[in-house]
Amino acid sequence: xxxGNALAQFLPLILIFAIMYFLLIRPQQKKVKEHRAMVEALxxxxxxxxxxxxxxxxSRVQDGELEVELAPNVKVRVLRHAISEVRSxxxxxxx
Numbered sequence: 001x002x003x004g005n006a007l008a009q010f011l012p013l014i015l016i017f018a019i020m021y022f023l024l025i026r027p028q029q030k031k032v033k034e035h036r037a038m039v040e041a042l043x044x045x046x047x048x049x050x051x052x053x054x055x056x057x058x059s060r061v062q063d064g065e066l067e068v069e070l071a072p073n074v075k076v077r078v079l080r081h082a083i084s085e086v087r088s089x090x091x092x093x094x095x
Contacts, residue, residue, distance in 0.1 A: 038086055039081060039083055040080075042066060042080065042086065043058065043061055043090060044058055044059065044090070045057065045058060045090035046058045046086055046087075046088065046089055046090055047086070047087040047088045048068060048083050048085065048086050049083070049084050049085040049086075049087060050078055050082050050083060050084060051082050051084045054070055054076070055070075055087065056068035056069050056070040056076070059075060064079060064080055065079055065080065066078050066079075066080060066083070
């Protein structure tokens with residue numbers, strides 16, 4: 001019975017791949033999806049933290065960039081994906 005023997009040889013590899021998928025790959029995909037949604041929801045007035053550790057307030061939103069005010073009259077341009085955390089969200093504008 002070589003057919004059953006071959007399956008028994010590949011079963012540990014299949015189990016290892018399944019465990020790696022559920023413990024490593026799937027949570028990482030979820031984290032990336034949440035980060036993408038957070039970055040797309042950024043708007044003027046949000047307090048953010050960059051990957052470099054700078055904390056500031058979003059003063060302007062463009063397609064791929066944000067202008068973040070770090071201190072009065074100190075503004076830097078940051079790529080959207082370089083935002084690591086949103087500290088506080090602004091209230092949505094009333095219609």
